[in-house]
Each structure stands twice: as C-alpha cells, then as structure tokens.
Amino acid sequence: MLYCGRVVSGYQLGRKLGYPTANLKIDPAIFPKDGVYAGKVDGSKLGVRLAAVSVGTRPTVDGKRRVFEIYIPGFKGNLYGTKLKVSLLKKIRGQKKFSSLQGLKRQIAQDVRNVLEFKIKGLAKDRQTPDRKKTSRLLGSRKVQSKKA
Numbered sequence: 799m800l801y802c803g804r805v806v807s808g809y810q811l812g813r814k815l816g817y818p819t820a821n822l823k824i825d826p827a828i829f830p831k832d833g834v835y836a837g838k839v840d841g842s843k844l845g846v847r848l849a850a851v852s853v854g855t856r857p858t859v860d861g862k863r864r865v866f867e868i869y870i871p872g873f874k875g876n877l878y879g880t881k882l883k884v885s886l887l888k889k890i891r892g893q894k895k896f897s898s899l900q901g902l903k904r905q906i907a908q909d910v911r912n913v914l915e916f917k918i919k920g921l922a923k924d925r926q927t928p929d930r931k932k933t934s935r936l937l938g939s940r941k942v943q944s945k946k947a
C-alpha cells in the first residue's frame with residue numbers, strides 16, 4: 799500500500815537524537831499497524847530513497863497521538879510542506895517503550911542498519927546485474943556506521 803501525505807512539523811526531538819524524521823500527515827483511518835518498517839519514499843526533493851518508517855504513539859516520549867514518521871538515511875534537507883509517497887516493504891519490529899533516550903537512539907541506529915541490509919540483500923538476490931547508480935541513490939551518500947551513545 800502507498801501512503802501519500804504532506805510533511806508536517808513534529809516535536810523536533812528527533813534532531814536532538816540525531817535522527818530527524820519527516821512526519822507525514824495521513825488519514826488516521828488508513829494508518830498501517832504500529833511498528834518500525836523498511837520503506838521506500840518518493841518525493842520531488844528526494845527522488846526515490848530508502849527509509850526507516852516508524853508508526854505509533856512513540857511510547858518512550860509519552861506521545862498520545864499516533865504518528866507516521868520517516869527517517870531517510872543520508873538526507874539532510876528540509877521537507878516541510880512537501881508531498882511524499884511512502885510504501886512499506888517489510889516490518890522490522892513493533893514499537894517499544896525504552897527506559898532512556900539513549901536506548902531508543904541505539905535501537906534506531908540498529909533499525910537503520912537493518913533497513914539498509916534488507917535493501918542490499920534484496921539487490922544481491924536480484925538475478926539482474928544491480929544498477930550501481932540506483933543503489934547508491936537509494937542508500938544515500940552517508941556511510942552507515944555503528945552509532946554508540
């Protein structure tokens with residue numbers, strides 16, 4: 799399923815965590831199940847990129863509202879007000895309540911590694927020769943490294 803919506807402002811905590819997210823305004827009636835997903839995002843400022851998608855109330859920070867937010871590895875621009883199309887490729891895990899923000903940050907780092915690994919495995923399985931330009935665009939320019947708190 800494809801989720802389309804505009805990027806609205808979040809609570810800005812993601813920036814402090816080191817994982818700024820784009821919060822998508824979508825109809826709550828079509829929200830997917832809560833969880834963390836590997837996804838693909840398409841937007842005019844982005845092209846098609848891989849993303850880590852979080853859906854839920856963010857129990858660690860005591861969120862009440864369910865939000866649909868995406869982290870795009872390697873992307874540093876401003877997406878406020880732009881329209882994005884997101885498709886969910888695979889569920890990685892459920893939402894969890896962490897006892898500290900450091901714990902959440904470590905888990906997000908692991909989620910991002912899992913998302914990128916998922917894509918690389920997918921490309922390796924592909925019987926055609928992988929398109930290198932497409933692969934590096936999807937993965938972004940940033941090298942993914944272990945982020946220790």
Ligand SMILES: Cc1cc2nc3c(=O)[nH]c(=O)nc-3n(C[C@H](O)[C@H](O)[C@H](O)COP(=O)(O)O)c2cc1C
Pocket residue numbers: 808809810811812813815817818819821834850851852855856857858859867868869892893894895896902906909910
């Ligand atoms: C990949 C990913 C996984 C996440 N997993 C959780 C989670 O398990 N539990 C949780 O409370 N919040 C989770 N979040 C949401 C963060 O709490 C949220 O991005 C952070 O609070 C910043 O939100 P803000 O920028 O709207 O303030 C996740 C976010 C991302 C990008």
